[in-house]
Amino acid sequence: MSATAVVDYSRKWFVMAGVATATFLSTIDGSIVNVALPTLVRELGAPFAVVQWVVLAYLLTQSTLILSVGRLGDMLGKKPIFTAGVLLFTLSSVLCGLAPTVYWLIGFRVLQAVGAAMALALGMAIVTEAFPPAERGKALGMNGTFVSVGVVVGPTLGGLILDAFSWRWIFFVNLPIGLLGAFLAWRYIPNFKPGGRQAFDYRGAGTLFVSLFALLLALTWGQTLGFGAPPIVGLFGSSAVFLALFLRIETRAPQPMIDLRLFRSSLFSVSLLTGGLAFVAIAGATLLLPFFLDDMLGYAPRQVGLLMALIPAFLGVLAPLSGALSDRYGSRPISAIGLAVLVGGYALMSRFSLQTGVWGYALGVLPLGVGMGIFQSPNNSAIMGAAPRERLGVASGMLGLSRTLGQTTGVAVLGALWAARVAQHAGGVPPGGATAASPAAQVAGLGDTYLSVAGLMAVALALSLWALRRERRP
Numbered sequence: 001m002s003a004t005a006v007v008d009y010s011r012k013w014f015v016m017a018g019v020a021t022a023t024f025l026s027t028i029d030g031s032i033v034n035v036a037l038p039t040l041v042r043e044l045g046a047p048f049a050v051v052q053w054v055v056l057a058y059l060l061t062q063s064t065l066i067l068s069v070g071r072l073g074d075m076l077g078k079k080p081i082f083t084a085g086v087l088l089f090t091l092s093s094v095l096c097g098l099a100p101t102v103y104w105l106i107g108f109r110v111l112q113a114v115g116a117a118m119a120l121a122l123g124m125a126i127v128t129e130a131f132p133p134a135e136r137g138k139a140l141g142m143n144g145t146f147v148s149v150g151v152v153v154g155p156t157l158g159g160l161i162l163d164a165f166s167w168r169w170i171f172f173v174n175l176p177i178g179l180l181g182a183f184l185a186w187r188y189i190p191n192f193k194p195g196g197r198q199a200f201d202y203r204g205a206g207t208l209f210v211s212l213f214a215l216l217l218a219l220t221w222g223q224t225l226g227f228g229a230p231p232i233v234g235l236f237g238s239s240a241v242f243l244a245l246f247l248r249i250e251t252r253a254p255q256p257m258i259d260l261r262l263f264r265s266s267l268f269s270v271s272l273l274t275g276g277l278a279f280v281a282i283a284g285a286t287l288l289l290p291f292f293l294d295d296m297l298g299y300a301p302r303q304v305g306l307l308m309a310l311i312p313a314f315l316g317v318l319a320p321l322s323g324a325l326s327d328r329y330g331s332r333p334i335s336a337i338g339l340a341v342l343v344g345g346y347a348l349m350s351r352f353s354l355q356t357g358v359w360g361y362a363l364g365v366l367p368l369g370v371g372m373g374i375f376q377s378p379n380n381s382a383i384m385g386a387a388p389r390e391r392l393g394v395a396s397g398m399l400g401l402s403r404t405l406g407q408t409t410g411v412a413v414l415g416a417l418w419a420a421r422v423a424q425h426a427g428g429v430p431p432g433g434a435t436a437a438s439p440a441a442q443v444a445g446l447g448d449t450y451l452s453v454a455g456l457m458a459v460a461l462a463l464s465l466w467a468l469r470r471e472r473r474p
Contacts, residue, residue: 011190012130012131012139014184015126015189016130018181018182018185018188018189019127019185019189021184022089022119023120023123023143025089025116025174026089026115026120027120028157029093029116029154029174032157032158032161033158033170036162036167040054040102040167043167044102046101050103053106054105054109057110057113058109058110058112058113058116059113059404059407060113060213060217060220061110061114061117062114062116062120063408064209064213065113065114067205067208067257067398067401068205068208068209068397069081069117069122070122070125070394070397070398071200071257071394071397074393078122078125078189078393079190079191081122082118082189083182083189084115084118086178086181086185088111088112088118089116089174090115090174090179090181092111092115093171093175093178094174094175095108096108096112096171097168120400121397121400122393123396123400124395124399125384125393125396127143128396129190130189133385134327135324135327139323140323140377140380140381142320142377143380159304161173201256203249203253204250204253204256204257204258207246208242208257210242211240211246212239212401214236214238215236215405216405217235218235218236219413221235222416227416247260258394262386266467266471267331267332267382267385267467268386268395270463271335271382271383272398272402273402274335274463274464275376275379275380275399275402275406277406277456277459277460278375279403279406279410280406281453282368283408283409284410284413284415284449285349285368285453286311287415288414288449290308291442292352293361296354296439296446297354297356307358307361311368311372314366314368314369314373315369315372315373317373318373318374319376321373322375322377323377323378326378330378332378332382332468334375334378335378335382335464336464336465337375338371338374338375338379339375339460339461340461341367341374342368342460343454343457344371345364346368346451346453346457347451348363349365350448350451351364352446352447352450353443354440354443383398383399384399414449414452417448418445418448421444421449422434422444425437425445426438
């Protein structure tokens with residue numbers, strides 16, 4: 001099927017089912033293993049410094065490959081790469097569950113991340129092509145729901161599996177769902193063939209890979225070494241140097257990895273930036289909430305899991321609705337409303353205290369799920385709608401990259417900010433770290449952190465309103 005072929009929209013919901021299945025599995029596996037790390041240390045007999053690479057190897061591999069895969073999808077066609085990615089992810093999940101040692105597990109997680117990158121990089125582009133433009137917001141809203149729910153619900157589901165089964169079942173449960181997703185992708189996704197001969201930009205891909213890898217390592221290791229440590233400063237510097245080289249190469253390449261002309265659109269640029277900021281905020285928020293519920297309020301792990309599930313529940317209900325509204329009224333006004341709700345939500349969460357009960361917690365996180373649900377679908381639709389068809393793969397990859405970078409940055413920066421504020425309220429760094437401080441100091445640091453996140457979302461809202469005003473000028 002050529003790139004100009006007429007789309008059979010009657011298959012759109014089957015396409016959505018295949019993409020959503022793969023998207024949910026790919027995103028949930030980025031976080032579900034976190035809760036299993038103590039178990040892996042005990043059962044595999046490996047130090048934590050090694051076991052943490054079970055998580056890091058997955059995130060680093062996925063994040064550094066996602067844009068290159070998006071470009072390959074634009075060159076070679078999205079269906080074969082996406083379907084192969086789902087199959088690779090499913091097979092490597094089984095291998096992870098069978099891993100005899102931690103080093104085998106890390107290697108299989110790299111394979112799993114390659115498959116996840118192949119699926120995540122192209123999922124949004126495939127959905128964009130499968131639905132008519134008038135339904136794009138609703139479709140991307142539903143797919144975006146699976147992304148966010150996968151990110152947030154991973155630790156909860158991981159805890160429930162560990163409570164009932166071996167850690168290996170965290171990976172084995174992917175097998176039937178992954179096979180279903182691969183079948184739906186193979187059977188229903190249209191196979192658009194890009195026209196003309198295209199060349200892959202190896203120099204651009206290489207410099208971008210090094211830049212992203214250095215940045216992600218700096219954000220990850222900076223949490224333990226300190227962001228002012230010489231190795232971390234060196235990694236940040238290397239990332240900046242290779243990013244500059246990448247941009248120089250892209251301006252001169254006849255067929256660049258990223259067409260920089262995409263950023264001439266304020267709709268595309270601001271939507272990509274505000275989307276990344278929103279994921280910085282929600283990643284940091286969900287990182288700290290378990291500490292608030294467990295260490296500060298004293299809830300049992302099962303109760304913590306159920307309370308954490310409130311955010312994806314609110315988000316999942318509203319994301320498709322906001323996407324449908326954006327199809328009717330435009331993406332920018334709806335996404336701006338979502339950002340305004342997030343500002344108020346984080347300001348409300350900054351007032352959490354040791355006297356906060358279940359209902360107070362639920363009312364506090366309600367705007368977080370609602371705001372993210374309102375914001376994300378129109379924002380994704382704006383990004384994908386601003387990209388030409390021959391660049392949908394790259395646009396989808398950039399959307400995925402903004403999410404993973406936002407998550408990594410949010411966990412690193414907001415985790416460090418919370419620890420610093422706890423130390424300030426405790427009168428010094430506690431010997432056992434921030435979690436060893438008194439509950440009063442911890443919750444005071446939490447309030448300061450969430451207030452800072454509210455300020456970050458206010459910046460995102462200001463950018464969105466500026467773009468809205470600019471777009472409405474004659």
